[in-house]
Amino acid sequence: MKSNLHKPLVITILSLFFFLSNAQIQLSGGLTFSKLLVNSENLETKMRTGYFTGVSYRYKPEPLKSLSFSGGFIFSRRKHIIEQPFLEKRYYGDSFLTIPIIIYYDITPWLLINAGYEFGTILESDFSEKEYRNRANAILFGLNFLQNKKVSPFIRSGFNPSGRLEYQTFDDFGNKTGTTSEFKNFYILTGLIFNLLQ
Numbered sequence: 470m471k472s473n474l475h476k477p478l479v480i481t482i483l484s485l486f487f488f489l490s491n492a493q494i495q496l497s498g499g500l501t502f503s504k505l506l507v508n509s510e511n512l513e514t515k516m517r518t519g520y521f522t523g524v525s526y527r528y529k530p531e532p533l534k535s536l537s538f539s540g541g542f543i544f545s546r547r548k549h550i551i552e553q554p555f556l557e558k559r560y561y562g563d564s565f566l567t568i569p570i571i572i573y574y575d576i577t578p579w580l581l582i583n584a585g586y587e588f589g590t591i592l593e594s595d596f597s598e599k600e601y602r603n604r605a606n607a608i609l610f611g612l613n614f615l616q617n618k619k620v621s622p623f624i625r626s627g628f629n630p631s632g633r634l635e636y637q638t639f640d641d642f643g644n645k646t647g648t649t650s651e652f653k654n655f656y657i658l659t660g661l662i663f664n665l666l667q
Contacts (some may be wrong), residue, residue: 477481487655488623492526492527492664493526494524494525494526494664495524495541495662495665496524496527496586496663497521497525497659497661497663498518498521498523498661499519499655500518500658500659500660501515501518501519501520501521501545501656501658502516502656502659503517503519503548503654503655503657504549504654504656505533505654506653506655507652512552512651513532513552513554514545514550514551514552515549515552516549516550517547517549517550518547518548519546519547520545520546521543521544521545521658522545522546523542523543523545523630524540524541525585526539527539527573527641533627535570536573536574536575537573537575537603538570538573539570540567540568540571542568543567543569543587543658544564544566544592545563545567545658546565547563547565547654547656548560549563549564549591556607556624561595562591563591563593563595563596564591565590565594566590566605566662567587567588567605567607568587568597569586569609570586571585571609571611572584574611575608578619580612580613580614580615581612582610582611582612582613583610583611583612583625584610586606586607586608587609588606589605589618590605590653591604595634596644604629604631604633605629608629608630609625609627610626611626613662620664621661621662621664622662623661624654624657624658625657625659626656627656627657627658629653630651631655632635632651632652632653633653633654634651
């Protein structure tokens with residue numbers, strides 16, 4: 470965990486203390502919809518529903534009327550289905566702790582778009598084999614609604630471009646053709662943000 474989270478954890482904590490006096494403290498919770506992406510024709514994956522909860526702060530510098538920034542911590546449970554032809558379905562789940570760093574832009578007083586990047590680690594996984602990598606970083610994009618209300622809905626998507634399983638590929642003659650990866654993760658968070666302090 471330390472190798473994956475050390476730097477973003479320090480940055481988040483320091484920025485939290487620096488911005489705390491002018492920050493909006495938020496709690497969040499809701500559902501996750503997660504799917505593993507595969508290249509193999511012998512595998513098929515399907516989306517499953519999990520859950521998440523988190524705490525964050527959002528800081529809006531006075532000179533920047535339309536921009537704001539946030540950091541925080543999210544615990545999420547993402548679930549997956551993996552199928553192989555003629556075999557039964559296999560159900561998997563991962564528990565993540567992530568630190569999303571997000572920039573918001575106000576389109577209207579009630580609608581925001583956001584983008585960012587999250588660092589993280591996998592706390593628990595049903596992928597028990599040693600060759601599966603602990604990869605939890607993701608590119609983020611989302612929408613927030615009703616930002617000035619006590620309770621505001623949001624939706625956010627995340628994509629991890631690095632697969633959990635890497636392996637070499639070969640042509641029909643046994644020559645190595647390169648390296649590819651399986652089990653890249655695409656997921657959606659949708660839920661509510663509770664604005665506590667401002």
